[in-house]
Amino acid sequence: MNARVTDYDVLRVFCAPNGGYGNELGVVRDGSVLPERDARQEFAAKLGFSETVFVDDPERGVIDIYTPTLRLPFAGHPCVGTAWLLDVPELVTAAGVVGARLDGEFSWIEARPEWAPPRTLRQYPTAAEVDALPVPPQGEWVYAWAWEDEAAGRVRARAFPGRDDGIDEDEATGAAALLLTDRLGRALNIRQGKGSQLLTAPQPEGWVEVGGRVVLERRPER
CATH class of the missing domain: 3.10.310.10 (Diaminopimelate Epimerase; Chain A, domain 1)
Known part of the structure; x- marks a missing residue:
């Protein structure tokens, strides 16, 4: 496994008003260090967060989401956290294009229930x-x-x-x-x-x- 893959951010998403709690999220900003799905899945399992995101295009907001055991077309807290980190107006997921915006202390996404x-x-x-x-x-x-x-x-x-x-x-x-x-x-x-x-x-x-x-x-x- 490429040593550069140790470069990842850790966020907490959906924090309390005092900044506590929230769900941890791993974000690999340079997804090209692990282009293969099997390698991404292995790394997500190694980190052990409920989800890990691989950013494939930071300007367009193209992302790939994994739990420790499976790939997800869409997930909420990874999208909210990654939208905040990249500061982009949308994210491109396997499920579809997710709208994103920052409003004061809150990061928002817009997605479809299906x-x-x-x-x-x-x-x-x-x-x-x-x-x-x-x-x-x-x-x-x-x-x-x-x-x-x-x-x-x-x-x-x-x-x-x-x-x-x-x-x-x-x-x-x-x-x-x-x-x-x-x-x-x-x-x-x-x-x-x-x-x-x-x-x-x-x-x-x-x-x-x-x-x-x-x-x-x-x-x-x-």
Whole structure:
């Protein structure tokens, strides 16, 4: 494996107002150091983040997304984080072109619900019940949620990927938030995981915006 591949940024995406929490993301800015899918998959598994992004064209925003075990045509927190890092108006994913914008402290993407991988959206009566959930058995990707304040659109959520890759719970998942927003048809303020915050809003013609704060955890050593 090319030694240059150690050059990758680590971001935290969908951070809390104080900059804490968020879901870690690895971004290899020069995807040409690992052009083959098998090598990218191996590297994503080595890093162990819920997702790793390889940037194939930083000016056009062409990206390739991997979990530790599979390639994803689209994923939410990788797109939000990479759009912030590259400061581009759009990202080109295998699923389609994702709109992107920065608005103050928030990085936003606009995507289509049908691009998101399948998730089971499971509602619970109270946020306390979501807090108390154990990690479910593997095999089903579950987004557990409950209203904290329905009138205000505030949601408590936890995400369980159900995969055998060492990630029992995702701290923040934009694709699942996108699906929930599409189902409910309203803007949401989601508190997920230990303290991450995701904001969403339905858009015309079936699009959905997902946004959050992004923090640069570390840059590559030079």
